[in-house]
Amino acid sequence: MLSRGAPLILSATTLSLLFVAGRQVDPSTARPPSPATIPFIEPLPADCVDDGAQQPPQFIEGGVITEDWPPGAIGGLIDPIRSVSDPFPTFDGLALDPVNDRVIFSDENRHSLLVYDRTAGGFEDDPTEPAQVVFGPKSKLGYIAGVEVDPARKEFYTVNNDGGDRMVVFAYGDHGNVAPRRTLLLPHQSWDVSLAPERDEIAVSVQQSNAVSVFRRGAAGGDGPLRTIRGLTTELEDPHGLYFDERHGEIITANHGNWTQIRPYTPYDPIATDLEYKSGSFHAASLTFHAATASGDVAPLRTIEGPGTGLNWPMGIDVDLSRDEIAVANYGDNSIRIFPRGERGDVVPLRVIRGPRTLIVGPVSVAIDVKNDEIWVANYGDHTAVVFPRTATGNVKPTRIIRNAPKDAATCGFTNASAAAYDSKRDEILVPN
Amino acid sequence: MPRISVFARLANGAVAPKRVIEGQTTKLSRTMHGIAYDEVNDEIIIPVALGGALLAFKGDATGETPPLRVIQGTRTRMVRPQTVAVDPRNNEIITADPSMRALLVFDRRADGNVAPKRVISGAKTGLLDIVGVAVDPVRNVIVASSRKGREGPTGLFVFDRLADGDVPPLRFIGGPASKLAHFRQVAIDPGTGNIFLAQQNTRQKRPEAYVLDKRRADFKEDEDDEEGGGALDRMGFIAVYAPGDGGDLPPRAIVKGPGIRHAGAGGVALNPKKGEVIAVGGNGFSTFLLPDFFHDLVKRPTTAPHGARDR
Numbered sequence: 001m002l003s004r005g006a007p008l009i010l011s012a013t014t015l016s017l018l019f020v021a022g023r024q025v026d027p028s029t030a031r032p033p034s035p036a037t038i039p040f041i042e043p044l045p046a047d048c049v050d051d052g053a054q055q056p057p058q059f060i061e062g063g064v065i066t067e068d069w070p071p072g073a074i075g076g077l078i079d080p081i082r083s084v085s086d087p088f089p090t091f092d093g094l095a096l097d098p099v100n101d102r103v104i105f106s107d108e109n110r111h112s113l114l115v116y117d118r119t120a121g122g123f124e125d126d127p128t129e130p131a132q133v134v135f136g137p138k139s140k141l142g143y144i145a146g147v148e149v150d151p152a153r154k155e156f157y158t159v160n161n162d163g164g165d166r167m168v169v170f171a172y173g174d175h176g177n178v179a180p181r182r183t184l185l186l187p188h189q190s191w192d193v194s195l196a197p198e199r200d201e202i203a204v205s206v207q208q209s210n211a212v213s214v215f216r217r218g219a220a221g222g223d224g225p226l227r228t229i230r231g232l233t234t235e236l237e238d239p240h241g242l243y244f245d246e247r248h249g250e251i252i253t254a255n256h257g258n259w260t261q262i263r264p265y266t267p268y269d270p271i272a273t274d275l276e277y278k279s280g281s282f283h284a285a286s287l288t289f290h291a292a293t294a295s296g297d298v299a300p301l302r303t304i305e306g307p308g309t310g311l312n313w314p315m316g317i318d319v320d321l322s323r324d325e326i327a328v329a330n331y332g333d334n335s336i337r338i339f340p341r342g343e344r345g346d347v348v349p350l351r352v353i354r355g356p357r358t359l360i361v362g363p364v365s366v367a368i369d370v371k372n373d374e375i376w377v378a379n380y381g382d383h384t385a386v387v388f389p390r391t392a393t394g395n396v397k398p399t400r401i402i403r404n405a406p407k408d409a410a411t412c413g414f415t416n417a418s419a420a421a422y423d424s425k426r427d428e429i430l431v432p433n
Numbered sequence: 434m435p436r437i438s439v440f441a442r443l444a445n446g447a448v449a450p451k452r453v454i455e456g457q458t459t460k461l462s463r464t465m466h467g468i469a470y471d472e473v474n475d476e477i478i479i480p481v482a483l484g485g486a487l488l489a490f491k492g493d494a495t496g497e498t499p500p501l502r503v504i505q506g507t508r509t510r511m512v513r514p515q516t517v518a519v520d521p522r523n524n525e526i527i528t529a530d531p532s533m534r535a536l537l538v539f540d541r542r543a544d545g546n547v548a549p550k551r552v553i554s555g556a557k558t559g560l561l562d563i564v565g566v567a568v569d570p571v572r573n574v575i576v577a578s579s580r581k582g583r584e585g586p587t588g589l590f591v592f593d594r595l596a597d598g599d600v601p602p603l604r605f606i607g608g609p610a611s612k613l614a615h616f617r618q619v620a621i622d623p624g625t626g627n628i629f630l631a632q633q634n635t636r637q638k639r640p641e642a643y644v645l646d647k648r649r650a651d652f653k654e655d656e657d658d659e660e661g662g663g664a665l666d667r668m669g670f671i672a673v674y675a676p677g678d679g680g681d682l683p684p685r686a687i688v689k690g691p692g693i694r695h696a697g698a699g700g701v702a703l704n705p706k707k708g709e710v711i712a713v714g715g716n717g718f719s720t721f722l723l724p725d726f727f728h729d730l731v732k733r734p735t736t737a738p739h740g741a742r743d744r
Contacts, residue, residue, distance in 0.1 A: 260513055280513075
């Protein structure tokens with residue numbers, strides 16, 4: 001086939017070849033040529049040009065593992081001399097079902113959901129065996145965070161915070177490498193999910209867009225949110241834990257205090273030129289209370305924030321409706337902090353569970369069991385969850401421990417780590433999450 | 434969890450970090466896809482994606498310690514910096530901000546609301562989703578890894594170290610033969626100038642379902658969207674190039690196969706003195722003993738295929 005445009009196209013290609021061989025390339029207009037084509041710098045006569053030859057080479061996935069790729073390269077299929085990883089689950093999210101006597105944990109490390117009998121645990125050194133484990137590629141569990149349970153429907157939800165961007169829903173009885181009963185696509189970096197059964201809605205917190213989105217409870221696939229709370233006025237700043245308080249018509253959110261103006265950033269988004277620039281900022285950690293029907297860039301009804309609160313990377317939260325209290329898993333100082341729900345401002349907690357006897361280490365979630373008068377804590381910092389009397393305070397021992405690894409097993413503490421540096425002065429390896 | 438974990442180099446197995454930097458006072462957030470250790474000034478430099486900031490810590494920082502310096506504010510032009518490199522020779526910090534589609538160069542000692550010294554950004558640069566950056570003060574280049582859709586330039590972009598504005602790269606490595614697709618961190622061996630790239634997967638990164646809080650109009654759910662490696666044959670690797678490389682080239686050296694699977698290779702760090710390459714990914718890291726990778730990759734004795742690209 002002949003092409004009238006071919007000589008011009010070829011000239012452009014030739015130009016790019018020259019640049020590749022010389023000083024500069026323009027990657028926005030030309031795919032760099034393979035080395036084999038570099039010598040061909042003279043334009044071909046138009047009647048010799050084949051349209052097919054002008055097509056960029058096709059990208060072919062795979063083909064990595066064969067011995068002949070890359071040709072002549074050194075290295076290849078090599079085993080590491082050392083590897084560091086944690087073979088055991090880590091507890092992250094926690095949801096309690098006192099109706100069916102179950103407790104569900106998300107495991108961000110091994111990408112599983114672990115379901116235990118509510119009375120499980122004790123003081124043994126061996127791991128506590130879960131009654132049910134969801135684990136495997138069919139489950140679509142990635143770097144999961146928050147967990148929620150629907151006792152009436154005997155379903156439990158978790159949110160892929162990274163590596164999946166979806167909520168997945170399973171049922172009691174699901175065990176092993178099983179597909180979710182339904183999935184719901186979510187914004188990237190969604191962290192927690194909370195169910196409002198009477199409103200038949202679920203709320204989801206989203207870290208990077210500083211937002212809370214509310215969906216229909218049974219939403220699935222590509223269903224969009226009913227409403228989203230997002231914007232500078234909301235005071236949502238790197239939101240994590242979430243509680244949909246139907247009784248008081250509020251959505252409560254725990255915030256780390258980081259804020260930046262998220263812009264489209266993926267390889268598929270154009271450069272955003274229509275946004276007024278706002279710089280990033282650091283704020284104090286807080287609890288924000290928004291109306292359950294809030295939508296858009298709306299201010300919170302009130303906040304709990306300030307040095308008296310002791311909030312320090314607050315993660316999961318739960319509300320004790322019978323005592324009108326909020327419990328916060330305060331990761332940064334290894335504590336559980338209990339606040340009066342209706343207060344605002346720089347509120348001193350009513351109680352703090354903290355100290356070496358508590359065995360609280362890097363708590364990520366907390367759940368209150370009014371029926372059985374207990375409070376549960378999931379530790380990210382070691383391989384345990386610990387249970388206390390509901391009104392426990394101070395440096396108290398737990399009443400029982402649930403282990404997902406043998407006692408004293410090391411915890412590496414990785415969360416989808418994607419970078420490293422070598423400290424030549426101390427002969428150490430630095431790994432951020 | 435948004436923490437910096439510090440491990441002994443010889444750590445092996447299920448090992449806890451020697452120390453951890455974490456807590457409210459540290460100002461860290463998630464999405465720390467880069468980290469730099471400044472061995473001249475004994476400092477750790479880290480980006481805070483969710484706070485639009487760069488932080489510097491003392492090299493021996495531990496626990497809930499505040500940063501020594503914070504670069505943040507309206508003059509910085511940062512939105513969501515993800516990765517970072519440090520150049521102690523020229524006293525500069527280079528960060529890549531995929532939201533601003535820019536490489537920004539700051540004075541290493543900058544603190545507060547400070548403007549960058551130089552910004553590499555614009556259509557001519559070819560940069561879009563910039564996920565890795567490294568600097569070579571010996572050969573005076575900045576190397577960035579950037580991804581752009583399925584058809585755009587996805588690969589390594591080599592710029593003059595002093596480049597500023599909307600300028601094309603000196604060289605570009607990418608294309609079908611390179612198999613560069615879904616990668617992140619870049620590292621440079623200062624002795625040889627060899628460029629190391631951590632690639633998580635040979636699949637192009639899939640579109641996300643949402644653009645911020647709005648559904649992506651043309652999004653199609655991919656039933657096979659595992660990013661962490663997936664099938665062995667398309668899983669990631671550590672690729673190594675010579676300092677003058679450009680074009681659609683396969684790597685001159687590579688670590689691949691089941692040994693890399695554990696790490697997934699989102700990040701890469703180098704210990705040239707011991708000939709070690711550290712690959713980080715998923716929930717772990719692995720160290721490979723590869724002294725050959727720290728030699729001149731062009732002059733080494735080789736068979737035919739690489740001769741064509743030596744220059």
